[in-house]
Amino acid sequence: MPTSSEVLHALPLPALVVGGDRRIADQNAAASDLFRGDLTGRHLATAIRQPALLDAVEAVIEGTTSTTARYLVTTHGQEQIFDVHIAALESDHSVLMAFVDTAPQEEAGQMRSDFVANVSHELRTPLTALTGFIETLRGPARDDAAARARFLNIMAEEAGRMNRLVTDLLSLSRVEDMARMRPTDLVDLDQVIAMVATTLGPAAADRQVELVIQPCDEQPVLVTGDRDQLTQVVTNLTENAIKYGREGGNVRITTRALEQVPAFKGPGVEVSVEDDGDGIDPKHLGRLTERFYRVDTHRSREMGGTGLGLAIVKHIVNRHRGRLRIESAMGQGSTFTVTLPAAAAG
Structure with a gap:
């Protein structure tokens, strides 16, 4: 003993x-x-x-x-x-x-408190707007057809904003619940990118943005992962590049095979999403993946952002044992690079 x-x-x-x-x-x-x-x-x-x-x-x-x-x-x-x-x-x-x-428990408690406060804040604005418009439509604008049409359009936008927020919150919750479950699907990243480019084509056309796809020379580019989650990663990064990059500019999505990645002790696959927009001040780079963190709050909300997209990307990449790298300089655009372990041969 x-x-x-x-x-x-x-x-x-x-x-x-x-x-x-x-x-x-x-x-x-x-x-x-x-x-x-x-x-x-x-x-x-x-x-x-x-x-x-x-x-x-x-x-x-x-x-x-x-x-x-x-x-x-x-x-x-x-x-x-x-x-x-x-x-x-x-x-x-x-x-x-x-x-x-007690620091871990207190930090977790503070995170929960901050999360609830942020969600409440994000929901309060559209709910206040909806309540105000409903009261107006019931009163002064009851018989004003032009005002009614204008208010209903704004109400639809605010309801859509709340719906996107709830959808992203549910998505983030699912990703966190699956954090310790290793994905098992065999996913071709170039196929995922091609599908995302097709889906986001209309959004790119609205801003006159050209999507430039540069697939890997080595075909196919396979990783062991969750296809739906990896599609969400590419979608979130590409959608951000379209929204916050230069109107009339380019968004370049590049795939590369890496023979050796020290962090993985083996080969990897790299996907980069690059825009030619205004860039991001370096002081913001370390916080971009925090929940609800925005570089430009007003512009983000105008664009329909929820402040959760990059947090979701970070959690998905972590689940896949990958790495997320963000590079940007003012006036020189931004590049978001995801590196994942390549699927084992055979």
Whole structure:
């Protein structure tokens, strides 16, 4: 049977053992990292000057079986909060203190709160518009045919905006639910690109944008993936390039086979979607895949964007164990490149 010391040093959490004399009898490597050194032999009150935590340890030494307290520490200007689980070790009348970092749970909670706030904000504008137009149509514009037609067109646009938002939210939820499920279909990316180009042809024509497709010289270009999700990746990237690139410009979609990709330890396939628009300020590049993050909020909404397209792309690419690279410079357009592991031969 392992000794208490062996168990202590096997724990992944920072942990201390405090003796009945209130001195620290032992600590593991994770605790050494947390406290930046060896506390062994020091009196607990001199090592940890937090009264609530010291009172909790004292209560367990005096007879309470176990309890929980909080430990706060500031590292590099950032506050960390730990839940400290304190339990008596009856074998040698000492106390075990295990420190659990609460940051992941708090970050998850903050993300949920931000997500709900963002969704509420995105829905509030069209709902407010719809409510206002309905009241107007019921009152002052009841008998005004021209106003009624104009308001109904705007209401249809706002309803469409809400529908796109709900569709993207559901899509993002499905992608997240499938994050740990490895896709198994054999997908030819050039076929996917050709289908997307056909589907988005009318949207490109509306902005007088020429779609230039450059397929890979090596045919076919196969990856192991989810065909519907990879179609969504190419669609989202191409649709963005058409919307936010230069009107009357070009959108180039290129496929390349890569003999060796270090991250995959094997061959890969690269799909690039390039526009010749105004480009994106480098300060925005690191945040483009965040949910609801927009470089130009007003323009994005005018174009029908939901702020979720690139977040969906990122999650799909991650599910496929791929990489997403974004390159842009002001006045020089933008290039979004997805690199995926090539399907195994045979």
